[in-house]
Amino acid sequence: MYIERFTATARQLVDDVANEPSVQYPIRRWGAIIAVDVVEYSRLTIVDEEQTYHQYKSHRRELIDPKIAEFGARFLKSTGDGIMAEFETALDAARCAVHVQQGMVGRSSGEDADTQIVFRIGVSCGRIIADPEDIYGHDVNVAARLQTLAPPGGIAMTEEVADRVRDAVGLPLEDLGLHYFKNMCRPVRVFQYRFAAEAN
Amino acid sequence: MYIERFTATARQLVDDVANEPSVQYPIRRWGAIIAVDVVEYSRLTIVDEEQTYHQYKSHRRELIDPKIAEFGARFLKSTGDGIMAEFETALDAARCAVHVQQGMVGRSSGEDADTQIVFRIGVSCGRIIADPEDIYGHDVNVAARLQTLAPPGGIAMTEEVADRVRDAVGLPLEDLGLHYFKNMCRPVRVFQYRFAAEAN
Numbered sequence: 001m002y003i004e005r006f007t008a009t010a011r012q013l014v015d016d017v018a019n020e021p022s023v024q025y026p027i028r029r030w031g032a033i034i035a036v037d038v039v040e041y042s043r044l045t046i047v048d049e050e051q052t053y054h055q056y057k058s059h060r061r062e063l064i065d066p067k068i069a070e071f072g073a074r075f076l077k078s079t080g081d082g083i084m085a086e087f088e089t090a091l092d093a094a095r096c097a098v099h100v101q102q103g104m105v106g107r108s109s110g111e112d113a114d115t116q117i118v119f120r121i122g123v124s125c126g127r128i129i130a131d132p133e134d135i136y137g138h139d140v141n142v143a144a145r146l147q148t149l150a151p152p153g154g155i156a157m158t159e160e161v162a163d164r165v166r167d168a169v170g171l172p173l174e175d176l177g178l179h180y181f182k183n184m185c186r187p188v189r190v191f192q193y194r195f196a197a198e199a200n
Numbered sequence: 201m202y203i204e205r206f207t208a209t210a211r212q213l214v215d216d217v218a219n220e221p222s223v224q225y226p227i228r229r230w231g232a233i234i235a236v237d238v239v240e241y242s243r244l245t246i247v248d249e250e251q252t253y254h255q256y257k258s259h260r261r262e263l264i265d266p267k268i269a270e271f272g273a274r275f276l277k278s279t280g281d282g283i284m285a286e287f288e289t290a291l292d293a294a295r296c297a298v299h300v301q302q303g304m305v306g307r308s309s310g311e312d313a314d315t316q317i318v319f320r321i322g323v324s325c326g327r328i329i330a331d332p333e334d335i336y337g338h339d340v341n342v343a344a345r346l347q348t349l350a351p352p353g354g355i356a357m358t359e360e361v362a363d364r365v366r367d368a369v370g371l372p373l374e375d376l377g378l379h380y381f382k383n384m385c386r387p388v389r390v391f392q393y394r395f396a397a398e399a400n
Contacts, residue, residue: 026253042341042383053226053329053336077278078334080344084280129253134278136253141242144280183242 025131031074031086032093032125032161033135033143036064036100039118039152041081047115055117056081063103071096075135082119084143086135090125090164097121097155098169101195104153122146123157125164142188145181155193162191169193225331231274231286232293232325232361233335233343236264236300239318239352241281247315255317256281263303271296275335282319284343286335290325290364297321297355298369301395304353322346323357325364342388345381355393362391369393 038044044052060083068076068085071093075086087093101121108116124146126139142158150156156176157165166173171193178187238244244252260283268276268285271293275286287293301321308316324346326339342358350356356376357365366373371393378387 040383042338042345042381043385045336045338045341046383046385049329049337057331079279080284080334080336080340129249131257134280136245136280137249138242138245140280141245145242181242183240183246185243185246 026129026136027131029128029130030126031088031128031130031135032090032123033084033086033128033140034093034097035079035082035084035122035143035147036097037079037082037120037147039120044115044117051115052117055115059104059107059117059119063107064100067096067099067103070099075130077134082147084135084140086128086130090123090161091168093123093125094155094157094161094165094169097123098171098193101153101155101193105195118152120147120150120152121155122148122150123155123161125158125161141184142181145184146188146190149176149179149190149192151192151194153195157191159189159191226329226336227331229328229330230326231288231328231330231335232290232323233284233286233328233340234293234297235279235282235284235322235343235347236297237279237282237320237347239320244315244317251315252317255315259304259307259317259319263307264300267296267299267303270299275330277334282347284335284340286328286330290323290361291368293323293325294355294357294361294365294369297323298371298393301353301355301393305395318352320347320350320352321355322348322350323355323361325358325361341384342381345384346388346390349376349379349390349392351392351394353395357391359389359391 038056064083071087073085073087077084087096100119104119122143122145124139124143127137128140129136146156162173173191173193176190176192179190180187238256264283271287273285273287277284287296300319304319322343322345324339324343327337328340329336346356362373373391373393376390376392379390380387
């Protein structure tokens with residue numbers, strides 16, 4: 001009973017294609033993914049669970065979710081202390097990430113550094129396996145790993161994303177070189193943006 | 201537009217309370233959480249993305265999701281290479297975890313160890329903040345961290361869960377002592393179950 005309900009509702013989380021009953025899952029498509037996470041979320045939760053929840057939710061409601069919508073995400077899921085979203089192009093994904101981090105600079109000014117919410121964002125792109133519940137594949141995993149490498153308040157991305165956005169975004173892109181991530185046999189060349197609000 | 205659809209459908213993922221329009225979110229409740237994850241998922245995805253996807257989904261469909269339903273989970277979400285689910289009692293959560301790992305022993309026999317899917321499960325309980333989208337709080341974070349400490353094919357749980365299930369489950373529970381998790385200032389005393397299929 002529960003599973004039927006979960007599955008039926010999860011189906012609607014995926015993009016418009018999911019509403020066509022003729023679609024055979026899983027589908028494969030090209031997409032660009034952002035993984036957004038709160039820096040030191042566990043520590044913030046221990047310091048003040050309620051305040052952390054409400055701060056996080058206000059950033060979601062007033063900044064992140066509107067930007068996700070503005071750049072036309074076709075998939076969105078909550079990861080507890082952040083979100084994962086999929087866009088049609090690397091430029092949409094990167095611009096969304098840049099707008100979120102630029103927006104956070106203004107929102108965080110004057111806040112206590114000890115309890116302030118700061119986001120890290122990872123951006124990747126590639127072939128995605130999508131079903132009614134979630135998105136899967138190597139490049140989805142890479143976005144999640146890149147997020148952990150991003151500077152607090154900043155963005156880390158693959159070389160493929162960097163090549164597609166460097167001229168359009170108009171911000172200095174730093175080359176972090178090759179990085180090995182856990183359980184990934186080949187290194188990933190990482191580029192990053194830093195913003196004024198970063199704590200690192 | 202996207203956000204409205206996401207929010208409207210995500211609401212139905214949370215338990216029956218979420219269907220009553222009079223509920224004021226977020227709500228606080230006691231709950232027990234399991235975090236289920238695939239060991240070395242990134243490596244398996246690199247070896248064979250399609251095969252890993254289909255193997256994982258068959259374990260979900262034929263074993264995990266039916267067990268989640270059998271033990272009456274009131275919240276379920278996909279974490280990409282696994283799930284997080286919330287139950288009313290620690291015993292429901294622990295029994296669900298035990299049934300899943302026992303079920304995996306039979307399902308994995310004869311498979312190639314290099315491409316075989318093995319799960320780790322973390323179990324915790326405590327006060328939860330729930331809204332239409334997700335569940336939050338320190339004890340939710342602990343379940344995710346415990347999962348990383350569980351032996352492949354096994355279960356790691358907090359002392360509070362262990363105290364509530366040790367007599368009922370009828371399996372030898374090993375005391376792993378105190379563990380410090382990243383960004384958590386106090387150590388967590390961890391207990392574990394091991395099963396025959398474990399790779400470690």
